[in-house]
Amino acid sequence: MMLIKLQHSCRNILSALPNLTAITEAKSAAIRITEMIDRQQAIDTEDKKGKALSYVRGEIEFSGVYFNYPSRPDTPILQGLNLRISPGKTTGLVGGSGSGKSTIISLLQRFYDPIEGDISLDGHKIKKLHLKWLRSQMGLVNQEPILFATTIKENILFGKEGATMEEVEKAAKAANGHDFIIKLPDAYETQVGQFGLQLSGGQKQRIAIARALIRDPKVLLLDEATSALDSQSERVVQEALDHASMGRTAIVIAHRLSTIRMANRIVVLQQGRVIESGTHEELMQMTDGEGGEYYKMVQLQQLATLNDVANTPSKKTGGRSSYRKGTAPQSPFNMISSAAATPVMYPFSPAFSRSSAPLSAPYSVQYEESYESDDGHFTKEAYRAPSQLRLLKMNAPEWGRALLGCIGAIGSGAVQPINAYCVGAVISVYFRPDKSSIQSHTRVYSFVFIGLAVFNFFTNLLQHYNFAVMGEKLTRRIREKLLDKLMTFEIGWFDQDENTSAAICARLSTEANMVRSLVGDRMSLLAQAFFAATFAYTLGLFLTWKLALVMMAAQPLLIGSFYARSVLMKSMSGKAQKAQREGSQLASEAVINHRTITAFSSQKRIVGLFKATLEGPRKESIRQSWYAGVGLCSSQFLAAASTALAYWYGGKLLSQGEISPEKLFQAFLALLFTAYTIAEAGSMTKDISRGSNAVGSVFAILDRNTEINPDHSSAIDAIRTQITGHVELKRVFFAYPSRPDQLIFRGLSLKISAGTTVALVGQSGCGKSTITGLIERFYDPDKGSVYIDDRDIKDYNLRSLRKSIALVSQEPTLFAGTIYENIAYGKENAKESEIRKAAVLANAHEFISGMNDGYETQCGQRGVQLSGGQKQRIAIARAILKNPKIMLLDEATSALDTVSESAVQEALEKMMVGRTCIVVAHRLSTIQKATSIAVIKDGIVAEQGSHSDLLSIGKNGSYYSLVKLQGGNSPYR
Numbered sequence: 001m002m003l004i005k006l007q008h009s010c011r012n013i014l015s016a017l018p019n020l021t022a023i024t025e026a027k028s029a030a031i032r033i034t035e036m037i038d039r040q041q042a043i044d045t046e047d048k049k050g051k052a053l054s055y056v057r058g059e060i061e062f063s064g065v066y067f068n069y070p071s072r073p074d075t076p077i078l079q080g081l082n083l084r085i086s087p088g089k090t091t092g093l094v095g096g097s098g099s100g101k102s103t104i105i106s107l108l109q110r111f112y113d114p115i116e117g118d119i120s121l122d123g124h125k126i127k128k129l130h131l132k133w134l135r136s137q138m139g140l141v142n143q144e145p146i147l148f149a150t151t152i153k154e155n156i157l158f159g160k161e162g163a164t165m166e167e168v169e170k171a172a173k174a175a176n177g178h179d180f181i182i183k184l185p186d187a188y189e190t191q192v193g194q195f196g197l198q199l200s201g202g203q204k205q206r207i208a209i210a211r212a213l214i215r216d217p218k219v220l221l222l223d224e225a226t227s228a229l230d231s232q233s234e235r236v237v238q239e240a241l242d243h244a245s246m247g248r249t250a251i252v253i254a255h256r257l258s259t260i261r262m263a264n265r266i267v268v269l270q271q272g273r274v275i276e277s278g279t280h281e282e283l284m285q286m287t288d289g290e291g292g293e294y295y296k297m298v299q300l301q302q303l304a305t306l307n308d309v310a311n312t313p314s315k316k317t318g319g320r321s322s323y324r325k326g327t328a329p330q331s332p333f334n335m336i337s338s339a340a341a342t343p344v345m346y347p348f349s350p351a352f353s354r355s356s357a358p359l360s361a362p363y364s365v366q367y368e369e370s371y372e373s374d375d376g377h378f379t380k381e382a383y384r385a386p387s388q389l390r391l392l393k394m395n396a397p398e399w400g401r402a403l404l405g406c407i408g409a410i411g412s413g414a415v416q417p418i419n420a421y422c423v424g425a426v427i428s429v430y431f432r433p434d435k436s437s438i439q440s441h442t443r444v445y446s447f448v449f450i451g452l453a454v455f456n457f458f459t460n461l462l463q464h465y466n467f468a469v470m471g472e473k474l475t476r477r478i479r480e481k482l483l484d485k486l487m488t489f490e491i492g493w494f495d496q497d498e499n500t501s502a503a504i505c506a507r508l509s510t511e512a513n514m515v516r517s518l519v520g521d522r523m524s525l526l527a528q529a530f531f532a533a534t535f536a537y538t539l540g541l542f543l544t545w546k547l548a549l550v551m552m553a554a555q556p557l558l559i560g561s562f563y564a565r566s567v568l569m570k571s572m573s574g575k576a577q578k579a580q581r582e583g584s585q586l587a588s589e590a591v592i593n594h595r596t597i598t599a600f601s602s603q604k605r606i607v608g609l610f611k612a613t614l615e616g617p618r619k620e621s622i623r624q625s626w627y628a629g630v631g632l633c634s635s636q637f638l639a640a641a642s643t644a645l646a647y648w649y650g651g652k653l654l655s656q657g658e659i660s661p662e663k664l665f666q667a668f669l670a671l672l673f674t675a676y677t678i679a680e681a682g683s684m685t686k687d688i689s690r691g692s693n694a695v696g697s698v699f700a701i702l703d704r705n706t707e708i709n710p711d712h713s714s715a716i717d718a719i720r721t722q723i724t725g726h727v728e729l730k731r732v733f734f735a736y737p738s739r740p741d742q743l744i745f746r747g748l749s750l751k752i753s754a755g756t757t758v759a760l761v762g763q764s765g766c767g768k769s770t771i772t773g774l775i776e777r778f779y780d781p782d783k784g785s786v787y788i789d790d791r792d793i794k795d796y797n798l799r800s801l802r803k804s805i806a807l808v809s810q811e812p813t814l815f816a817g818t819i820y821e822n823i824a825y826g827k828e829n830a831k832e833s834e835i836r837k838a839a840v841l842a843n844a845h846e847f848i849s850g851m852n853d854g855y856e857t858q859c860g861q862r863g864v865q866l867s868g869g870q871k872q873r874i875a876i877a878r879a880i881l882k883n884p885k886i887m888l889l890d891e892a893t894s895a896l897d898t899v900s901e902s903a904v905q906e907a908l909e910k911m912m913v914g915r916t917c918i919v920v921a922h923r924l925s926t927i928q929k930a931t932s933i934a935v936i937k938d939g940i941v942a943e944q945g946s947h948s949d950l951l952s953i954g955k956n957g958s959y960y961s962l963v964k965l966q967g968g969n970s971p972y973r
Contacts, residue, residue, distance in 0.1 A: 042113065043111075043112075047130075047131055049130070050130035051124065051129050052129070052130045052133040053121075053122060053129070053133075056121070056122060056137055057087040057088070057249075058121075058122070058218050058219050058249030059084075059085070059087040059121070059122050059123070060084070060085040060119070060120070060121055060219070060249060060251075061083070061084045061119070061120045062081050062082060062084075062104070062117065062119050063082060063118045063119075063120070064080050064116065064117040064118070065081040065107070065118070066078055066079060066080060066081075066114060066115045066116040066117055067081075067100075067103060067107060067112065067114045067115055067272075069865070071858075071860070072852070072857075076272060077098075077103050077272050078100050078272040078273075079272040079273055080117070080273060081104075081272060082274065083104070085249060086249075087122075088249060089264035089265065090252060090260075090262075090263045091250065091251050091252070091263060091264065091267060092253075092254055092265070092266040093251065093253045093254070093267050093269060094253075094255075094257065094268055094294065094297065095269035095270055096270065097868070097869025098847055098869070099269040099270055100271075100272045101223075101269060102867065102868075105140070105221050105223055105251065105253070107119055108138070108219075108221070109134075109135055109138060109598070109599055110127075110134065110135070111599075121134070121137075135600070137218045138217050138219045138221055138599070139159070139212030139213065139215055139217030139219070139220050140212055140599045141205070141209050141221070141222050141223065142208070142223050142595075142596070145196065145204040145207070145208035146196075146208070146595070146596040147196030148196075149191070149192065149500070149585065149586075151186075151188065151189050151190060152181055152192060155192060155196075155207055155211060156171060156172065156188075156210045156214055158211055158596075158605065159210075159215045160214045161605065163214055168188065168210075168214065169188075171211070171214035172207075172210045174209075174213050174243075174244060175207070175209035175213060177203070177206035177207055177209070177210050180206075192204075192207075208225075209225060215600075217248065218248060219248065219249045219251070220245055220248050220249070220250040220251070221250075221251050222241065222250065223253045224254065225241065226241070226256075238259060255869075257298055260280075262280075263279075263280070264279070265277065265279060266278065266279065266283055268292075268293050268294050276293055276294055390699075391515070391518055391519050392519075394478070395470055395473070395474045395519055397473070398469065398470045398474075401466040401469055401470050402466070405463050405465075405466035405467040405470065405524065406527055407462060408458075408462030408463030409459075409463045409527030409528045409531055410527075410531045411455065411456075411463075412460050412463050412532075413527070413529070413531025413532035413535060413677075414531065414532070415456045416535075416536065416670075417532065417535040417670045417673070417674065418452060418535075419452055419673070420669035420673045421670055422445055423666075423669050424662060424663075424664075424666030424668070424670075425665075426441075427661075428660075428661055428662035428665060431661065463524055463527070463528065464524060467519075467521070467523055468516075469520075470519055470520050471519045472516060472520075474515055474519050475516050478698060479508055479512045482508060482512055482698055482701060482702060483508060486504065486701065488706045488709065488710050488711065489704075489706050490706055490778065491773070491778040491779060492707065492736070493707075503585065505588075506584060507698055507701065511697055511698050512695075514695055515698070518695055529677055532674050533674050536670045536671055536674035537552060537674075539667070543659075543670075544658075544663050546653060546659075547646065547649060547653060548671060550649050551645075551671040551672075552671070554641075554646075555642065555675055557638050557642070583610060583614050583617065586606070586610050586613055587610060590606050639675060642675065643675075646668055646672065707780070708778075708779075708798065710797075710799050710802075711798070711799060712797055716795050716796045716797060717796075723789045723885050723886075724789055724916075725755060725789075725804075725915060725916030726752070726753060726788065726789050726790065726916070727750075727752040727787070727886065727918070728750070728751045728786070728788075729751075729771065729784070729785075729786050730749055730784050730785050730786075730787065731748075731783070732747070732748045732749070732774070732781045732784035732785070732786065733745055733746060733748075733784055734770065734781045734784075743939060744770055745940070747940060748767075748771075748784075748936075748939060748940050749940075749941065750934055750941050750944075752916060752918065752932075754789075754916050755914055755915065755916060756917075756931040756932065757912050757917040757918075757919060757929075757930045758917070758918055758930060758932045758933070759918075759921055759927030759930035759932070759933045760919065760920045761921060761933060761935055761936070761959065762935055762958075763937075766936040766937060766938075767936050767939065768920040768936055772807065772888040772918060775788075775793075775805065775918065776802065776888065777793050780794070788801070788886075803882070803884075804885040804886060805885070806826070806878075806879035806880075806886070807879065807888045808872075808875050808879045808888070808889050808892040809891075810890050810891035810892075812863065812871040812872045812874070813875070814862060814863030814874060814875070816861045817858070818855065818857060818858055818859065819848055819855050819856070819857050819859060819874060820835060822863075823835050823839060823855075823874060823877045823881055824881070825878055826838070826879060826881035827881045827882055830881055835855070835877075835881060836855075838878070839873075839877045841880050841910070841911065842873045842876040843873055844874055844876070844877050847873075859874075876908070885915060885916065886915065886917075887908075887911065887912065887915055887917045887918070888918050888920075889917065889918070889920065891920060891921060929947075930946075932944060932945065932946060933946065933950055933959065935950070935958045935962075942958050943957060943959055951963065
């Protein structure tokens, strides 16, 4: 019995060895985690040291400041900057892209510390001040507004913890956001979506401004705070900001010089130094014959149209004919954006939350079940696991490895019964009276055991290696298919809450990897258990069929307990995965938006929200642990009970003389060890069941048919047919799939002749960007059609059509690669000379060449290593490289400084020759030379004609009102 116990103990130890892999992986992960936790921060947000001033005047001074970003230590940004900002005054910062304007704000908020020099607030070095207190005295509005995937109210509350609803509404009114918010279905409780994708650019910006104003800051930092707003909203918000700046120190970064004309002081930066400083009037007088830098910028931005406004008669005069279309019935949602925003991940997204309406069925990839939990009623995501046959078909190229793995499994399965047979024989040897016979027999069996060990080593290696390779290759194949499939989905699918970037990344990395457990691990376990059971049952029946039948009869109970446990774990894994995805999404947003979190000292708030998202997985894990414990306990009990039954019945047969001791031990051990093998296989069912549900979600994507197929083989090839670029929208009705009851277009018709330039204007959210989205066929109209060259775009092969269309969005999207690679995305197999030529035309070559690595400079995730203007010029170069027939420019120059904008606008105008160009603009100066201007209002084209034709309509005209709004604020009339 001692021998059996020892061998049993050894088996338990060996069965635990595979877990060493998980332990090693956990230790490796723990090392990385602890390194991050133990890392000493250069700028510690939680540092309790530092002084908090009892009163803040707001005097800021930069003294001999030198700085370059840690990621680019050889590229100087600020070079001995000396700058004094008077308290309670507004200071405007102007200069070329990359001149250091935004860097000044980053240093002031202590996102970084200068390499040399000092920055002081009211005479106190900011390094000596309490960091959280310092940041609490500042309100920041960035050029690219960052919102979190929560409600509008919660986003505004990021500016001030514990603020009342009255304060939230007051801040929203001050930012001109209250009116559009209360028109949303859930008002301030409206979910903004990941990265604020449910709102337009102007709406996001106004919420960001409200977030800054609610904290009543002593220092207001505005980095292009009104750049995304339409003319009317810009005027009202600018007035609100001017009012908010009174009595505060305000630092305003502006490319549009009209926004800082009234500043108390304007500072012109160049190569990290102050080259000019003074009021608007003073700087305009610095002519020096040719004029100072600021004077040149103003000259470049003068609006030729404003003189037209001053001289335009109030009544319609002669000239080229224009038309004004009827107005659609007024809707409370006509001010809500359809897709004016172009978020980083989702360029054309619905304007407001879908929370009030269920997801539309065509975009669902899962079936749902309901269940009760401690927190009430929830909906659980559950996915049908793919059949083993389907997985094997996908693994067909590795059939040779499957054959070798099965051969190894046959050998491994045979080892246990043979080993048990030999152990039983050895035990009977010890009962012999002849010592020499015992020694000779034990010597023989010792060599047999050594041989079995060697044989088992090679069979296990053959088995596990080949099945592991199978699993890894299948995982890679599925990941490739999954990403390829995702790239075919329509934009509407990505608008859904469950299809965030974090959830998709989880499917690509974690869930797709679990397919290995369904192929490699499952096949290995099943093959080994099957062959072991076959050999053991055959041997047991041959030795003593009565005992074998009793033990075999008990084993279904053991197998059944493990199966029930696996089914239970599978049914519970869906909710846990969904809860964990929520936490992953929040963590992903926190990392991406860490600058905004740092600026508003919201780390504790984010951590609190993250803890709340982890509460669900924690409770679910505890619940699963109880059920898993019960399942494991029952299986262990049945295993022990079946062993006890075998002992009792074997003893009975032995006492009756029906079997010999040797056959008893041989049959008993063979069947017992087989039961352990099945039990070990059963212990893996938790991982397999979890993997089965996870892989089911992956295959749900692979099986989903996209609503807009980009690879229609029988469709027309737009490149071969050489489209000319004639575009027409005929009686288009459109609503986003997530909110079908809210129409964006109500019979919109628009004709754009080939080779002409048509500008789309209108208030923020009127649907301008939605038109470009329909032309790109990101969505299909609900009614009506979009035609290119008199063919419905549904008749074209979508990939070939999009190769003839170039898009430059308001918020440029760059990838985490080099500048060269980002430009090369515009054209497959582009030559280096073509890429450099495109960069020159986009006014990007000069700043790229000035970088240490030139075109090999890394852009960073989402282009964080570059300024807004630099990113935009690279995006424009990418579009120019494409050499398209149709160009879509959605505020393409909004992020550029004056000098760059003029040069890029000139380059774009050259590119527009002979091409169909559709320009979306808030700044009317960028579209005054357009062939035709279309005013979008109430879901239709309200007016269309040339600039002069539309102005001739007079005061009652929508375009006239827009021009008047921009002209009224301009200092250049």
